Amino acid sequence: MKKIFTQREPIEIGLILAENSMPHDGSDVVFIGKVRNNSRSKEVLFIDYEIYDSMAIKEMSKIADEAIEKWNLSRVIIVHRYGRVNIGEASIVIITSSPHREESYSGSRYIIDEIKKRVPIWKKEYYTDGSEWIGDRN
DSSP, X not given: OEEEEXXXXXXXXXXXXXXXXXXXXXXXXXXXXXXXXXXXXXXXXXXXXXXXXXHHHHHHHHXXXXXXXXXXXXXXXXXXXXXXXXXXXXXXXXXXXXXXXXXXXXHHHHXXXXXHHHSOEEEEEEETTEXXXXXXXX
């Protein structure tokens, strides 16, 4: 099972985790990427994400398919926020499920690394003394 989507509102992690859980899976790995309060030695107030939605979903779907094939994952859910995301809030949630933990961990790591490299999502960090577009994909 694969589900990929973007949304403006905060991510309800518990609801997503409960979705389409499979009884043969012994492992669910949940990766939560959150907005932190500092970056590049500056105090961050919030981040604004912009996304090329149709292309982002298409590319995240390809990445999920690659992970499913390579690690035999039975469930991949990817949710990425756009718009303003405040300190401590999740900007991305990735759930990978499989019968064994190693596959879930490996698949999850691959997915977040590839999203950062390949998906058209941009972030603008807002600081106490201004703002800046971050282009290094980190």
